Amino acid sequence: MKILFLGYWSANEGLSVSTIYPHLQVLAAFPFVDRIFYCSIERESTLPAFSIQLPKVSHIPLHSPPQQNVILNKVNDxxxxxKKLNTIIAQEHIDLLICRGAPAGILGHLVHLYTKIPYWVESFEPHAAYMLESGxxxxxxxxxxxxxxxxxAQLRTATAIMPVAEGYRSVLISKAVPEEKLMTLPCTVDVDYxxxxxTTRRQVRAALGLADQAVCGIYVGKFGGLYYDEEAFEIFRLSRQLIPNFHLIILSxxxxEEIRKKLMDVGFQENEFFVDGKPHHEIPLYLHAADFAYALYRPSPSKKYLSPIKIGEYWAAGLPVMLSEGVGDETEIIAAGKGGVLFTMKSVQTALKEMRKVVxxxxxxxxxxxxxxxxxxxxIAQVYEKAFALTAAKPSSDIYLQTK
Structure with a gap:
C-alpha cells in the first residue's frame, strides 16, 4: 500500500514535529504499508531541509507562493x-490519502472528488468555529x-473522521454522522521522551539561577488568537503576587523582547523570568525545571472539542496544569481531581492558591x-487499525485498498 500524508504546516514547524512525525512512524511500522509520501505546505521563499529520517517515508514539499493578501493566499492554496496532489496520486499510484486537520481535509475532499481516492481526516476539530469565536x-x-x-463536506465524503475529543465525537453522532466512521484520536505524546x-531539573534550574525553594511556572506557546494575551500577563502578575519565590519560564x-517588556510592565524584575524561543526537542529540559504549567486558552463554546498537545506534554513531564475551564476532555479529568486546576478569569486567585497546594x-x-x-x-496504532479495516471494507470505485 502507498499512502500520501498531507499536513497543513511547514515540515519543520513544532506542530509537524510533535503531531505528524509520530504518526508517520506508526504508519511505517504496518507491514502492509510499502511507501509513505509526506506533503507539507511551505510558505517561505526557501524550502526547509526535512530533518526526519524514517524508513518508507519520502518528503514532497508543496510551495505556497506568498500573496499580498492572506485571503488570496488561501484561495490560491x-x-x-x-492539482499538485492529483498529479502525485496518479504518478505514485497512491492508495490512501491521510489529512492532518480540517484545513488539510478540505484539500482531501477536493482531491477525492477528482480521484475517488479514500481519505481520512485526523485531528478533526471545528476549526472554523474556533477562529470565529476567537475573533x-x-x-x-x-x-x-x-x-x-x-x-x-469532509463529514460527508471522508472514509474516516478522527476527532481529538470524545465530546466532539458525540456531537457529530448527534448530527447523524455515521458512528462507525468516527474514531476519537487525541493528540498523543512521547511519554518517555x-x-x-x-538530574535535568537540577541542571536547568542551576543554569537559570533558580534557588531550591523557587516555585516555577512555565508557559509554552503563543499569545493572542485562540489564547489569552493581555489576560495572560495579568495571570502571571497574580502568580508573582500570590506564590512566594515565584519564577516564570516562557517559551514562545x-x-x-515584546514578551519581556510586557512582563516588566506588570511588575516583574529581570531576574524573575526567562523568555526564549526554543525548538520542540529542547522543551522537555525546561518543563523538568518547572513546578506547574499554564494552558491559557481564550474561552469559547467550541474549545471543549480541543485536545491540546501541550497538556499531554506537561503531564508526561510530571507537571500539574492550570487550564482554562471548558477546554477539551481534560476539563472533565481535572474537574474530577486529577491533572491540575481549572480557572476562569474571575477565579484566577483561587486557582493559583489551589495550585500551590497541588504542587x-x-x-x-x-x-x-x-x-x-x-x-x-x-x-495512534489502535485507531489506525480500525480505520484500515473500515477503509478496506469500503473500496472506492477507482482504487481498491488492500491490506496485504
Whole structure:
C-alpha cells in the first residue's frame, strides 16, 4: 500500500514535529504499508531541509507562493494544491490519502472528488468555529466560509473522521454522522521522551539561577488568537503576587523582547523570568525545571472539542496544569481531581492558591500516569487499525485498498 500524508504546516514547524512525525512512524511500522509520501505546505521563499529520517517515508514539499493578501493566499492554496496532489496520486499510484486537520481535509475532499481516492481526516476539530469565536475571522470572511463548508463536506465524503475529543465525537453522532466512521484520536505524546528527570531539573534550574525553594511556572506557546494575551500577563502578575519565590519560564515563537517588556510592565524584575524561543526537542529540559504549567486558552463554546498537545506534554513531564475551564476532555479529568486546576478569569486567585497546594501534594509520577492513559502513543496504532479495516471494507470505485 502507498499512502500520501498531507499536513497543513511547514515540515519543520513544532506542530509537524510533535503531531505528524509520530504518526508517520506508526504508519511505517504496518507491514502492509510499502511507501509513505509526506506533503507539507511551505510558505517561505526557501524550502526547509526535512530533518526526519524514517524508513518508507519520502518528503514532497508543496510551495505556497506568498500573496499580498492572506485571503488570496488561501484561495490560491485550494486552486493550486489539489492539482499538485492529483498529479502525485496518479504518478505514485497512491492508495490512501491521510489529512492532518480540517484545513488539510478540505484539500482531501477536493482531491477525492477528482480521484475517488479514500481519505481520512485526523485531528478533526471545528476549526472554523474556533477562529470565529476567537475573533480571528469574522463571519463573512472568505476563510471562515471556506473552512465552514469544507468541514461539512469532509463529514460527508471522508472514509474516516478522527476527532481529538470524545465530546466532539458525540456531537457529530448527534448530527447523524455515521458512528462507525468516527474514531476519537487525541493528540498523543512521547511519554518517555518528556518524562521527568531529576538530574535535568537540577541542571536547568542551576543554569537559570533558580534557588531550591523557587516555585516555577512555565508557559509554552503563543499569545493572542485562540489564547489569552493581555489576560495572560495579568495571570502571571497574580502568580508573582500570590506564590512566594515565584519564577516564570516562557517559551514562545513570538518576539522575546515584546514578551519581556510586557512582563516588566506588570511588575516583574529581570531576574524573575526567562523568555526564549526554543525548538520542540529542547522543551522537555525546561518543563523538568518547572513546578506547574499554564494552558491559557481564550474561552469559547467550541474549545471543549480541543485536545491540546501541550497538556499531554506537561503531564508526561510530571507537571500539574492550570487550564482554562471548558477546554477539551481534560476539563472533565481535572474537574474530577486529577491533572491540575481549572480557572476562569474571575477565579484566577483561587486557582493559583489551589495550585500551590497541588504542587506540594501530588507526585510527578501521578501526572505521568495520566499522560500514558489519555495521551500515550498506543492510541495512534489502535485507531489506525480500525480505520484500515473500515477503509478496506469500503473500496472506492477507482482504487481498491488492500491490506496485504
Amino acid at each position: 485550494f486552486i493550486l494544491f489539489p 480571528v475571522w469574522p463571519k463573512w470572511d472568505l476563510r471562515y466560509l471556506i473552512e465552514h463548508f469544507g468541514e461539512s 518528556f518524562g521527568f528527570r531529576e 515563537p513570538q518576539p522575546a 506540594e501534594a501530588v507526585s510527578k509520577s501521578d501526572y505521568k500516569e495520566l499522560a500514558i492513559k489519555y495521551r500515550g502513543r498506543r492510541h
